[in-house]
Amino acid sequence: MNAMTRRIVVGTAAVSIALTMAACGKAGDKKDSGSGAKADKTIGLLLPENATTRYEKFDRPLITAKIKSLCSDCSVDYANAAGDASKQAQQVSTMITRGVKVLIVDPQDSVGIQSSIQSAVDKGIKVVAYDRLAQGPVSAYVSYDNEKIGELQGQALLTAMGAKATPSANVVMINGDSADPNAAQFKEGAHKVLNGKVKIAYEQSGLWKDSVAGQKMSAALTQIGKNNIAGVYSANDGMAGGIATVLKGAGINPPLTGQDAELPGIQRILAGTQSATIYKAYAPEADATAEIAVDLLQGKDFKSVTPTTAKSGSGQTVPALLIGATAVTKDNIKDTVIKDKLYTVAQICTAEFASACKAAGIS
Template sequence: MSATLRRAAVVLAASAMALSLAACGSAKEADGDDTPDDKNGDRNDGPLSIGLLLPEDQTARYEKFDRPLIEAKIKQLCSDCTITYNNAKQNSSAQQQQMNSLITKGVDVIILDAVDSKSIAGSVEKADEAGIPVVAYDRLAEGPIDAYTSFDNEEVGRVQGKALLEALGDDARDGQIVMMNGSPTDPNAAMFKKGALSVLEGEVTIGKSYDTTEWKPSEANKNMNGAIAALGEDDIVGVYSANDGMAGGIITALEQAGFDELPPVTGQDAELAGVQRIIAGTQYMSVYKPYRPEADAAAEMAIALARGEDVPAEATIDSPTTEGVPATLVKPVALTVENVEETVLKDNLYTLEEICTPKFRAACEQAGLM
C-alpha cells in the first residue's frame, strides 16, 4: 500500500472511531490504543501539528538559522499550526526516541534532519506505517521519506575544491594537502567529499584524509596535529575542511605548530567565526548556503503533505532505500573576502557590527567593509 493510501486509511479509520466513541472521548482515550489518531477527522483542513527534529547544536546554523526560519515560514503559511521541536545534540538514539514520540503523539507531518541517515530508517518506516509523512531536511534520511530539501551537496564539494585549487595556484603540486571530511554517519559528508575529489584528484597530492567524528572541531584539531606530525610543516600546502567549525580546529593546530604562513583552508556554512577568519586572512573561504530557501521549501513541503496536496519540488532524487523522492536543491556560493558584502551582509545573515568587532576592525577596514 502506498504512503498516500495508508494516510487515507488512517483518516477514515479515525473518523469512524470518533463517531462511535463520541460519548467516551477519542478512541485512544477509550481503549488505550497507542496508534496516532486524527482529532479533526480530516487532515486536509484546520490546524496542523508539525514535528521538527534537528540533529545537533555544535554547528551554529541549526539553532541560529534553520529552526527560526522554518518555524517562521510555517507560521506564515499556517498561523494556527503547532510545532513540536527537538534537537538530538548529535545523539542518534535520542533522535529515534524523539521521532517515536512524535509518532505516538500523532503529529500530521515531521521535518527530519537526521543525525544518522541509516539508523533513523526504522523510525521513518514507523511514521510511514502510521500515515505520517516525513520531509528529509538537509540530510537525505533513509526509509520511505516523502520529500527532501537540501543544497546540491556534490556541488558544495566542487565549490570547495575549485576554491582550494585557485588559492594554491602554481603551488598545487609543490607539496601535499590534508582532507578533513565530515562525519561518516552524515550522507552529506560523503557527497561533499565526492564533489571535492572530482576536482582535486589529479591536481594535488592528498597526503592525509580523515573522516571526522560528529563534525567536532576538537577531532579536526587532533587529526590535523597528526597530519602535521606525519607530513611535516614544510610539506602541507593546503587543507580541505568540509565545514567552518572544523576549520577553526584546524587553524588552531596550524598556528600552534608555528607555520610562518598559514596554508589556505576551506570551510562551509558561513558561520560568523568563519567569516571573521576569512576577513582576517586565516581561513581562505567558506561556502555560503542561503538558509531561507531551504527552510522555506521544508515548511511548504510539510504543509502540502499534511494537507494531502501536491508537493512543491523542482526535481526528484533517489536515496539508498527510496526512489523518485520529490526534491528541492538550493545552489551554494563560494564565500571569500571579495564577496562578503554581496552575500552574508546583503542577505542580512549578519550585521557589519557583528562581523567587525574591535578584534576584526582593522581587517574589515583593509577588506573595504568599513
C-alpha cells in the same frame, strides 16, 4: 552525485525573515509556537545537532516562522538530537505518540533513522527529509546540490593555493561524519576537482567536531611535517576552527577551506587564517521545506516545489529540491552574507577584526 536526476540551482536569496518571530528556547522544547493548536495541525521538527550554529540560529526559527505564516493555527513540535542518533530515534517515537501529522527530519544518522521513519509512516505520518536525505519512505527531500558544494570547496582551495597547486603538493582533507550522507557528497565533489591537481597526503573524518578535526590535523602535521603541507580542506567551518587553532600553534598558515559561512569562519577569512567558505542561503531551504510540510498537512500537491528527484541509500526515489551555493572569500563578503543580511557589519567587524574589515573595505 549520480543519485540525482538533475540539479536545480537556486541563487543566493536574502535571509531576511525576522528570526525573532520564532521562540528559540533550549533544544528539546515541545512547542515553538501555537501551543493551543489542534493536535491534527502539529508538524514535528527534528534537527540533528547543535554543535553547528546554523541549526538553532537559522534553520529552526526560519522553518517555524514560515510554517506559521502559511498556517496560523499550526503548531511546531521541536527537538534536537544533540549529535546522538539513538536520541533522535527516541524523539521520533515521542513525536508519533504526540500525534504529529507531518514530521520534518534532518537525520543525525541517515541509515539508522530508517526504521524510525518507517514506524512514523506506518502511523500515517508524512515525513520530509531536510538537508540530509534519510533512508526510508520519505515524501520529499530539500537540500543543496551537495556534490557541487564539494566542487566549490575544492576549487576555492586550488585558487587559494595558486601556483603552489601542483600534483606533488600535499593537501590534508578533513571530511565530515560518515553517518551524514552529505559528507560523502562533499567529499566526492572535492575529489573530482582536487584529484590529479594536488596530492591528498592525509585524509580523515573530523565527525563535524572542531576538537576531532584539530586532533586529526595534529596527526597530519606529525605524519607529513608542518613545512610540507600546501593546503587543507575542511568540510565545514566548525572543523576549520579547530584546524586553524592547530595550524596557528604550529606556526604555519596554509590555505584552508570551510563551509556554512559561520560568523567565526567569515572573521577568519578577514583575518587571513581561512581562505574561503561556502554560503548556503538558509531561507530558501527552510521556506521550501515548510511549504511542503504544510501542503502535506493540508492534503495539497507539493510537486511544484520539488522539480527534481533524488535516490536514497535505501533505494527510494524521492521528489526533491536541490539548492545552489556560493563560495565566499574576502573579496565577496559584502556581496553575499552582508548583502543578504545573514550578518551585520557590526557583528562581523568587532574590535578584534576592525582593522581587517577596514582593509577589506567593509564598514
